[in-house]
Amino acid sequence: MKIGYRTIKTAIGTPIAIWIAQLLGVTNFVSAGILTILCIQPSRKQSFLSAWNRFLACIIASILSILFFHYIGYHPAVVGLLLAIFIPITVYLNITQGIATSSVIILNLYGAHYLDYDFLVDQFLLIIIGIGTGLLLNLYMPSLDKKLKEKQRELEENFQSVLYEIALYVRNRNIVWDGNEITRIEQLLVEAADLVERDKENHILRNKHPYRDYFRMRSRQFELLQRMLPLVTKLPKKDSITEKIASFFEGLSKAVHPGNTAIIYLEELEQLRKDFDREDLPCSREEFETRANLFRLLHDIEDYLLLKKRFKESDVRPKRRTSKEA
Structure with a gap:
């Protein structure tokens, strides 16, 4: 059985992202590894596009989460309503690659049941660490x-x-x-x-x-x-x-x-x-x-x-x- 380079990148990048998040004291540091797994792509061009799409989608998801959870409340139905609005926005902006990545952030914010400045900074760092690690690893592509x-x-x-x-x-x-x-x-x-x-x-x-x-x-x-x-x-x-x-x-x-x-x-x-x-x-x-x-x-x-x-x-x-x- 041959192990592909994307598998190797995933195996290397996931623990690195988690380790960096832990060093910085980020809560939900495991999510950094999940974001990195989702960001590994087969080519450099797809990597840059994917990184931008996922970053933009995460920012939009964070803003919507703050508005929905703060003004409506922490309830499973609110998560469903949030996704019902968020997903069509990603389709309209042509950034659907970011749906899975953004869902991690949405669920982190929902699971915390509170919103303050420090926690929002943590989530922003998770986005930067997870997507950034995946992007850096994707800069290396073996010759075809x-x-x-x-x-x-x-x-x-x-x-x-x-x-x-x-x-x-x-x-x-x-x-x-x-x-x-x-x-x-x-x-x-x-x-x-x-x-x-x-x-x-x-x-x-x-x-x-x-x-x-x-x-x-x-x-x-x-x-x-x-x-x-x-x-x-x-x-x-x-x-x-x-x-x-x-x-x-x-x-x-x-x-x-x-x-x-x-x-x-x-x-x-x-x-x-x-x-x-x-x-x-x-x-x-x-x-x-x-x-x-x-x-x-x-x-x-x-x-x-x-x-x-x-x-x-x-x-x-x-x-x-x-x-x-x-």
Whole structure:
């Protein structure tokens, strides 16, 4: 069983908050630990927003508690009436995160059955200690780079498998493939997007994220891969063009990596198009439909490669064309 960093922060922060409250002689010092537990968040941005929302909600709850308990009295029904008014206020101000935290303060004030200056200062100190301890602990957030790199590696491995399976199908009409890689790619893209958002919230002043554009590019490529799959099933069973397409997909499967060598395969694709144009014109409807599907497939492959080409600078130089090639 793996212990998460939020669990560790909670285990460290709770006793620290209680200890500080005890040192300062605050009554209901255990409440400081409760406030800290409620304030531990998964990212720095959420921590700052949560701390502000909880602090503001606690101040409003304290003011309402003073008014209700002083002028109406200490009765369970008054607590219910107070919450019935307080909760809609938090919803209106969009600070609902502070409801649980503020409830601790409300119940402390109700349990005391008296209000004086010293006790109100105690409650204010509880708010500062509890929320402040949670905020300070949340300033440290472990790097997600390792997890993002792992998602990148696994995603590329699954892309390689899909492209290789396409090559096998085009060449041998292999239908053994169960397509699990497709489902896994979908999961990885969702998980990676969540990690990127969390990491962005941990770097509040950074506008761009190095992995965000990468996973977006792969997501668009995945859409194109899904469009290619039904097209490859409609290619002719065996001829020179389909063999070249199979070899192309096989080579492409070996070139899925963080770098950019798309220009090489765009040049190969251009040659495939020239070979395609040299073929005899279709003589039947079936041949015409096959030719149309092949044209669409080549177009989708080009879009797939262009996405990578635009994503980052090429790692290789394009070949110089001779006058004959031009």
